[in-house]
Amino acid sequence: MDIKDITVVVDLGGDRPATGVAIDLAQKLGAHLTGLALAYDPVVPGYAVTPVPVDFMISARNQALDEAKNAQQAFTKLATEAGISSEARIIEVMSGGGLDGIVHDVRLADLVVISEDNPEQPEPVRDALIEAVLFHAGAPILITPRKLSGPVDTSHVLIAWDGSITAARAVRAAMPFLKAAEKVDIAIVDDGKELPTGQRVTAYLARHGITATPTTVPNPKKDVAAALKHYATESGAGLIVMGAYGHNRLLEWILGGATRGMLKDLTIPLIMTH
Known part of the structure; x- marks a missing residue:
């Protein structure tokens, strides 16, 4: 099967090695590339004694959306400069709602590119995200090392x-x-x-x-x-x-x-x- 539809989960910060890898592959394979930036709703610990103020929850959600928008813009800039067919969108990950949104989004992808989690700049639920795509999306995953400095050597x-x-x-x-x-x-x-x-x-x-x-x-x-x-x-x-x-x-x-x-x-x- 040809790889003509690639999705990359865009890291919210750092060097975003997965994005660079996905763009390079899209160029080589003539594939369309979709960049997904994930906005995670704030999670309230189950052991919290007092209710969390509404203002705090709103502020945390807005911050998550801002981070996702910055990641989306960074992806769009790089993809445009590379001259590839691309699109970018934000998916909100709701508290207690699991990862159904991204799973449904990548089910028709020929390849999903995700970066290994970086302990110095951890991404929310990265291990759970990889597992969810593996088990429930039916799409192959390309996992990139967090210290990868260039494109994948496929020789x-x-x-x-x-x-x-x-x-x-x-x-x-x-x-x-x-x-x-x-x-x-x-x-x-x-x-x-x-x-x-x-x-x-x-x-x-x-x-x-x-x-x-x-x-x-x-x-x-x-x-x-x-x-x-x-x-x-x-x-x-x-x-x-x-x-x-x-x-x-x-x-x-x-x-x-x-x-x-x-x-x-x-x-x-x-x-x-x-």
Whole structure:
């Protein structure tokens, strides 16, 4: 499937690396780019003893809208300068209303670009936003490291393969990047179970004109994410493609897992699907 419709969640402040990445991809792929700036309603703690003054709530909401408008304007300026087809809008995230607004907005996107959260300039509910898009929007996500200083290097793509349905979906979603790459590797991390051979995915890619090399990655510390990150860095990959939450979602959130491990301290851009 071609990528012709990209949505980026515009960070409210900082360097906004996701916006730069999305604009670059829109230029290369000839895609339309939508910038979403999120305005978060103020949240009142459940343990609050006294009612929060109405004036405070109004002021906090207005501030959130102003921040979203500034982000929207910053996106519009950059997109216009890049000469791409684009639009920008603000979505209000209501207290207690979840993230339904953005989920509905991105359901027809071919790719959603979101930046990893920056602890020095944290975005509200960033982890929950990524999870909501993964599980409820059905769109692949490109998560950019917060310290990314330039466009995504798509010349060398690494596929994290475990034979799961989510990994297969990720491969199909990333097909435009795989076809354009100069080198495609398939990493099969030893997780102590019977490993897929990589033969089927290699043959599948070959039928699409893509030559890929499978490699079994050792995992002495029994940490799939750490092993995958190390291999990706050592091999010089510029983009990782993997399925998200291939195992029990609740168990991964409680005990940790490959998905959570990959999303922590990200150094290489990551395409994920569920």
